[in-house]
Amino acid sequence: MPLLALRLASPAVLIDLSAVPGLDYIERNDGHVAIGAMTRERTVERSEVVGSLVPLLTEAMPLIGHLAIRNRGTVGGSTAHADPSAEIPAVALALDADIVVTSAPRGERTVPAAEFFQGFFTTALEPDEALVEVRFPVAQPGTGVAFEEATRRHGDFAMVGAAASVRTEDGRIADARIVTIGVSDTPVRCRDAEQELVGSAPSAEAFEQSGSLAAGACDPPSDLHGTTAYRRHLIHVLVRRALEKSTSRSGDK
Ligand SMILES: Cc1cc2nc3c(=O)[nH]c(=O)nc-3n(C[C@H](O)[C@H](O)[C@H](O)COP(=O)(O)OP(=O)(O)OC[C@H]3O[C@@H](n4cnc5c(N)ncnc54)[C@H](O)[C@@H]3O)c2cc1C
Numbered sequence: 138m139p140l141l142a143l144r145l146a147s148p149a150v151l152i153d154l155s156a157v158p159g160l161d162y163i164e165r166n167d168g169h170v171a172i173g174a175m176t177r178e179r180t181v182e183r184s185e186v187v188g189s190l191v192p193l194l195t196e197a198m199p200l201i202g203h204l205a206i207r208n209r210g211t212v213g214g215s216t217a218h219a220d221p222s223a224e225i226p227a228v229a230l231a232l233d234a235d236i237v238v239t240s241a242p243r244g245e246r247t248v249p250a251a252e253f254f255q256g257f258f259t260t261a262l263e264p265d266e267a268l269v270e271v272r273f274p275v276a277q278p279g280t281g282v283a284f285e286e287a288t289r290r291h292g293d294f295a296m297v298g299a300a301a302s303v304r305t306e307d308g309r310i311a312d313a314r315i316v317t318i319g320v321s322d323t324p325v326r327c328r329d330a331e332q333e334l335v336g337s338a339p340s341a342e343a344f345e346q347s348g349s350l351a352a353g354a355c356d357p358p359s360d361l362h363g364t365t366a367y368r369r370h371l372i373h374v375l376v377r378r379a380l381e382k383s384t385s386r387s388g389d390k
Contacts, residue, residue, distance in 0.1 A: 160213070160269060163187060169235070169272040174213025178225075179204070181212060191273045193232060193282040193302050197224035200284060203292040213268045216253075219260045222294045222319040224284065226254055229271060230324045231300050231316040237270040238262055245269070257322040279311070279388025280304045285375040286318075289362060295319050296362055297371050299351070301379035303334070305387040310334045315347070315379070317372055320355035327351040330376065339384045348377035 140146040154160065160175035163184050170191050172181060181187050182198035201207050201215075201224050215225040216236060229236065229250040236253045239245045240263065248261045255261060262268065276282070286298035297319040304312040313334040315327040330350040337343050357368035 178207035178210045190275045227324040231314040235272040240266040254323040281383040281386030283379040283382035285379040299375040301383040303383040320357040344380040348373040351376040
């Protein structure tokens with residue numbers, strides 16, 4: 138609606154997907170939780186299945202706008218819209234979710250999140266395709282998660298943010314996922330910052346170094362809300378905090 142109101146989008150045709158049946162569901166399947174495109178953000182936020190199996194998604198939901206927004210906004214809409222500051226695309230990227238899309242002539246295909254988000258409001262969706270489902274992998278035992286953001290006011294889109302998922306095993310980090318938002322034209326997976334942690338024992342120094350790598354890997358925009366240097370500083374701090382929190386919630390504790 139804001140894009141229409143600001144005349145940034147002028148579609149010739151508008152299709153109301155709420156009249157299309159069978160797109161509103163949350164299902165546990167083999168190794169993933171499948172969420173239909175028209176499932177409302179608030180439904181995901183309150184889902185016990187999501188809370189126990191995809192905790193990073195549950196952590197992200199209250200950060201999306203206000204209650205009124207989450208009552209209407211959908212998982213498919215947020216994913217297809219591909220705002221680089223949005224939380225659901227960040228979670229999809231962090232967890233290596235699969236995005237299921239369909240077109241009447243060609244049928245269904247599955248796109249990994251790493252290939253789906255291609256640029257500012259730009260995805261791998263072809264003009265004749267609709268997004269039907271997002272498949273979020275189930276968290277492995279021992280996983281802790283956190284989503285940290287800096288916003289000017291409650292409910293605003295994040296100026297920048299960081300999602301983290303950490304799995305610890307026998308006192309060492311066995312897996313680390315870090316994604317930053319608001320720093321580029323897509324959400325950004327911080328592979329170097331992740332690699333820094335895997336195999337090592339959790340420590341303040343390791344989290345600090347990882348935050349520094351994530352900040353160095355991003356090139357955030359500068360505008361009236363904050364300079365590039367300020368946003369980069371925030372990323373450093375937020376990644377470190379997200380790692381501290383997710384590790385403290387992980388299995389070894
Ligand atoms: C005031 C306000 C504050 C917000 N704050 C946040 C925030 O902090 N964080 C956040 O992540 N989001 C935020 N949002 C976005 C919101 O959560 C929704 O994700 C967004 O508005 C999309 O809404 P929708 O699901 O109704 O999709 P629509 O508005 O209907 O669609 C969005 C775009 O996706 C396309 N689309 C929708 N569904 C499909 C589909 N199934 N297949 C193919 N294309 C599709 C549409 O054509 C359109 O281009 C905010 C929105 C508002 C208005």
